[in-house]
Amino acid sequence: MPELLTIEGEFGDVLDHYADQGWTDGLPIVPPTEAAVAAALEYTDLDPHESLGRIPATRAEATVHNVAVNAVMAGCKPEYLPVVLAAVRGLAHADFNTFGIQATTNPVAVMVMVNGPIADELGFNGKGNCLGQGFRPNATVGRAVRLCMMNIGGGAPQTMDKATQGQPGKHGMCIAENEAESPWQPFHVERGYDAETSAVSLFSVTGTQNVLDLASRGAIGILRTFASAAATVGHQNVQLGGGPLLIFCPEHAQILSDGGFTKQDVREFLYEHSRVRVSDFPPETLNGMVRHRRPKRYLSDHPDAGIPLADSPGEINIVVAGGAGPHSVVAPSFGEATMVPVNPITLKDGTPVKSVMEFRY
Numbered sequence: 001m002p003e004l005l006t007i008e009g010e011f012g013d014v015l016d017h018y019a020d021q022g023w024t025d026g027l028p029i030v031p032p033t034e035a036a037v038a039a040a041l042e043y044t045d046l047d048p049h050e051s052l053g054r055i056p057a058t059r060a061e062a063t064v065h066n067v068a069v070n071a072v073m074a075g076c077k078p079e080y081l082p083v084v085l086a087a088v089r090g091l092a093h094a095d096f097n098t099f100g101i102q103a104t105t106n107p108v109a110v111m112v113m114v115n116g117p118i119a120d121e122l123g124f125n126g127k128g129n130c131l132g133q134g135f136r137p138n139a140t141v142g143r144a145v146r147l148c149m150m151n152i153g154g155g156a157p158q159t160m161d162k163a164t165q166g167q168p169g170k171h172g173m174c175i176a177e178n179e180a181e182s183p184w185q186p187f188h189v190e191r192g193y194d195a196e197t198s199a200v201s202l203f204s205v206t207g208t209q210n211v212l213d214l215a216s217r218g219a220i221g222i223l224r225t226f227a228s229a230a231a232t233v234g235h236q237n238v239q240l241g242g243g244p245l246l247i248f249c250p251e252h253a254q255i256l257s258d259g260g261f262t263k264q265d266v267r268e269f270l271y272e273h274s275r276v277r278v279s280d281f282p283p284e285t286l287n288g289m290v291r292h293r294r295p296k297r298y299l300s301d302h303p304d305a306g307i308p309l310a311d312s313p314g315e316i317n318i319v320v321a322g323g324a325g326p327h328s329v330v331a332p333s334f335g336e337a338t339m340v341p342v343n344p345i346t347l348k349d350g351t352p353v354k355s356v357m358e359f360r361y
Contacts, residue, residue: 053092116198128323142172219259243315275306
């Protein structure tokens, strides 16, 4: 049974105790009282002691109960718990490389993306300012995942977490995909799920670079802008492999679609055209990183030979999110060997749910 904690004093004393123990992200938390945790657990049919998997780096068990505790601490409403549980299953996936994410000097954050009917039901923002402030589901679910990484997986800053500077997204990153304004299939449908299935995906993101293209009215112009923005010597994926996440705004996505480009066409264009010339690399970087870490992509010593921004077109992930305006995002990933887990939100027997209220029936 989970151990109950009793703290004497005022509300501020509770916050101070949690901060002193290293259980917070530096911001005030919502005390996870028995009643608050019990209210969250009403939104799952799993046993509170059931394990969702082991979270690196400590490889401690992420039980339904201790995930619910962290969700309450993050400020989640009870009904957000199914989304947090699905995200934590992704953290426990062996191929997500959570251990590397937890213990690196890179400024990598975990970005949660929600697809399907539950995204709308719970009010997740996939439109204007989806990566910014102002929406409780986004802010608290992203924060809950980070608290689970710290409190279960041991990713405390300046101890296990060795990030040189980190980034604001490490407090929590969560968006919905803007399925309503996307001309393409949603991300989870590309991965084999039905459009009416709600699903949660995890991306490793080392930063977000705004890509402005105000003037291009054709697909090739936008893609050339993206190819230039993504192909830099210091780009994470150029040096370490893997592939970036591209978040197209609806305006750019529609122009690309109207120009006859599918998501796969976009991937292939950028793989072929978003490259860094061998002559642009400092010799130390070329020899110590690119040749060593990406030998299959280092095919020539010719100064004009290009190193692609991804190991293959398929490793370039594409989603549509955001509101009006000609701004899209290139988000380098952590690098090679970091797959993107996509977890459906289901009942215990595996039946997909369209509403979180199904857990209450």
